[in-house]
Amino acid sequence: MATLTTRALLLGVASIFEPANGYQLRRELLSWGVEDWAHIRPGSIYSMLATFTKQGLLERHDLREGERDVAVYTVTDAGKAELQALLREATVTVNAMDPSAFRVVLSLAPLISRADMLDALRERERRSSDTSAALLERIAFVARGLAPPHVSHSLELELRMVETERAWLAEYIGALESGALAFDGEGFEWSPPENDAGWQMVRESQHYREQLEG
Numbered sequence: 001m002a003t004l005t006t007r008a009l010l011l012g013v014a015s016i017f018e019p020a021n022g023y024q025l026r027r028e029l030l031s032w033g034v035e036d037w038a039h040i041r042p043g044s045i046y047s048m049l050a051t052f053t054k055q056g057l058l059e060r061h062d063l064r065e066g067e068r069d070v071a072v073y074t075v076t077d078a079g080k081a082e083l084q085a086l087l088r089e090a091t092v093t094v095n096a097m098d099p100s101a102f103r104v105v106l107s108l109a110p111l112i113s114r115a116d117m118l119d120a121l122r123e124r125e126r127r128s129s130d131t132s133a134a135l136l137e138r139i140a141f142v143a144r145g146l147a148p149p150h151v152s153h154s155l156e157l158e159l160r161m162v163e164t165e166r167a168w169l170a171e172y173i174g175a176l177e178s179g180a181l182a183f184d185g186e187g188f189e190w191s192p193p194e195n196d197a198g199w200q201m202v203r204e205s206q207h208y209r210e211q212l213e214g
Contacts, residue, residue, distance in 0.1 A: 004093075005038050005101045008086040010048050011079055012108040014058060017201055019072040019208040022046050024201050031197070032107070038100050049073060057082055063211050072208045087112055091120035094127045096161035114176060114183040121173050128166050135159040 013028050014020060020028075026045045034040040052058040057079035061072050075083070087108060090101035102124075109117060135155055142152040175181070182188045192198050 006040050008104045011083040015075045017205050018074045020205055021070050021072045022049050088120050092123045094131050096158050110188050125169050132162050
């Protein structure tokens with residue numbers, strides 16, 4: 001079963017570039033380095049597309065492209081709702097030892113409204129504080145000789161990672177409260193350089209859109 005991270009990534013990229021074929025989505029995801037930090041196997045992308053289609057999260061359209069048929073995908077209303085739910089879950093779930101799900105949120109932030117992002121970030125901030133308190137209790141437990149002493153080093157590593165993120169999180173929330181960055185519905189002005197490979201995908205998606213609307 002696809003993890004939260006892989007589900008959010010595929011639905012997110014499909015939302016950005018729809019309509020798109022499987023090869024395009026695979027190519028875009030690999031350009032993000034997802035093999036390394038999200039542990040997505042390239043070959044699994046096609047099977048996930050089929051699964052999401054069966055689940056009603058994506059809609060498949062069979063179009064003619066030159067001498068061959070090509071399957072392109074668009075995100076359904078159910079898929080959009082699922083993506084928002086996944087992004088919120090990834091935001092509020094604190095896992096200092098594996099931040100890959102939260103990295104997906106930061107990568108797909110323009111798909112989230114500012115209000116929803118801030119609400120989820122504040123919940124993450126609260127849960128991070130609880131995590132720090134729990135780790136301190138566990139470190140104190142080890143210090144009383146109630147667990148092997150080397151365990152404290154693992155706990156202290158996790159605590160420092162949580163505390164580092166809490167400091168960063170406070171700055172990030174402050175920036176968003178001040179109007180920094182662009183979120184869903186606010187207009188996204190950034191665009192890649194003219195020679196970026198992503199423009200080819202934009203042109204191909206426009207071609208598919210014209211066929212679907214024609």
